[in-house]
Amino acid sequence: MKALTLFALGSLSLLPLSSQAIPLNDDFSVQVDLTLASDYRTRGISQTQNDPAVQAGATLAHGSGLYVGVWSSNVDFGGGLKTRQELDYYTGWLWQATDAVSLDVGYLKYAYPKESQFNQSEVYGILSAYGVKLGAYYSADAPGIDSKQSTLYSYIGYETELPYGLGLKLRYGEMDFKDPRLYASDGHAEDAYHEWEVKLSHELAGVMLGLSYIDTDLSQSQCISNWGYGDVCTATVVASISQSF
Numbered sequence: 001m002k003a004l005t006l007f008a009l010g011s012l013s014l015l016p017l018s019s020q021a022i023p024l025n026d027d028f029s030v031q032v033d034l035t036l037a038s039d040y041r042t043r044g045i046s047q048t049q050n051d052p053a054v055q056a057g058a059t060l061a062h063g064s065g066l067y068v069g070v071w072s073s074n075v076d077f078g079g080g081l082k083t084r085q086e087l088d089y090y091t092g093w094l095w096q097a098t099d100a101v102s103l104d105v106g107y108l109k110y111a112y113p114k115e116s117q118f119n120q121s122e123v124y125g126i127l128s129a130y131g132v133k134l135g136a137y138y139s140a141d142a143p144g145i146d147s148k149q150s151t152l153y154s155y156i157g158y159e160t161e162l163p164y165g166l167g168l169k170l171r172y173g174e175m176d177f178k179d180p181r182l183y184a185s186d187g188h189a190e191d192a193y194h195e196w197e198v199k200l201s202h203e204l205a206g207v208m209l210g211l212s213y214i215d216t217d218l219s220q221s222q223c224i225s226n227w228g229y230g231d232v233c234t235a236t237v238v239a240s241i242s243q244s245f
Contacts, residue, residue, distance in 0.1 A: 020244050021061070033057045033071075035242040037210075040073055043153060043175050044195025044216035046232040047075045047086065057088075065094045067106075075112070079228045083115035092124075102128045108137070118143050122153075133157040133171075142177075149178045167201040185221035193218050210240040 021031040033056065039046055040053035047053070057071035071088040092106020104126040112118045120142050126135040135155050142151040155173030162168050173195050180189035199212040215235035223233035 022245065027063045029061050031059050031061070031244055033059075033242065033244045035240055037238055037240040039236060039238045040075065041212075041214050041236065041238055043173060044193075044197075044214060044218075044233060045227060046236070047073070047077070049076045049078055049229070050231060050236065051076060061094075065096065067092055067094065077115075077228075081115050083112040083118070085113050087111040087113070100128075100130045104128070120148075131159050133159065144177075144179065144181070151178065152176045162200075165202055167199075169197070169199040169201070171197045181226060182218065182222045183225040184219055190222075193222070207241055207243045210238075210242065212238045212240070214238060 021029040023029045035053075035055040037053045037055065039050050040048040040055070053073050053075075055071070055073040057069060059067055059069035061067040068091045069089075071090070073086050074084055075086045076084060088108060088110055090106055090108045092104060095103045097103070104124075106124055108122045108124060110118075110120050110122075120139050122137045122139045124135065124137040126133060133156065135157070137153040139151045141148045143149075153173060153175050155171050157169065157171040159167070159169045174192055175195065176192040178191070180191040182190040182193060184190075193216055195214070195216040197212055197214045199210055201208055201210045203209075213235070214237075216233045218233040220230040220234075224230045227233065
């Protein structure tokens with residue numbers, strides 16, 4: 001099996017702390033997030049060979065909007081790679097202009113025990129206004145075929161509440177690599193691909209249930225040539241259950 005040459009890293013969804021965050025004192029609060037998902041997909045690509053994932057994170061926030069945190073998930077990239085864990089460390093600042101308008105900026109570090117060549121960092125910015133989200137993540141040290149390269153992931157999303165207690169989240173994103181690395185069967189190489197997600201959620205008995213449809217515009221040959229497998233980029237439905245406290 002061909003070894004991985006490119007990664008679409010990171011699934012951390014940086015959001016303001018929910019009302020369930022635990023206050024520590026007048027200035028600090030902490031939130032813990034636990035998730036069980038039928039697949040770990042980030043930027044359209046499975047990080048677990050389409051197998052389930054157990055994920056956990058903790059965020060410490062200050063009343064000024066500053067925050068730091070850590071997040072982890074099991075991973076399985078196949079191809080003989082030894083790492084079975086992703087660890088994300090992040091810090092940032094959330095400016096809440098109003099209840100409906102916010103700006104989130106920060107720094108994110110991805111680490112993969114036993115496969116440190118895949119470690120990388122990103123700076124990000126997310127503008128939210130009345131349910132619409134515009135986000136961008138830039139890396140100057142993303143893993144490449146021969147050396148590190150720069151990448152830019154950008155997306156537009158929308159979140160709203162539906163009747164019967166349902167939540168709806170939509171996202172359309174582009175993963176852009178500095179160099180053409182996405183090779184089709186005819187030998188043509190592209191430097192970007194697109195991915196999208198439609199997610200329904202519902203809170204039941206104190207936990208959040210989620211159901212997502214996720215897909216990319218990558219061909220099977222592009223998927224195999226870059227991630228080693230043809231089924232980690234294809235359309236899928238991901239079920240999840242999560243709780244924050």
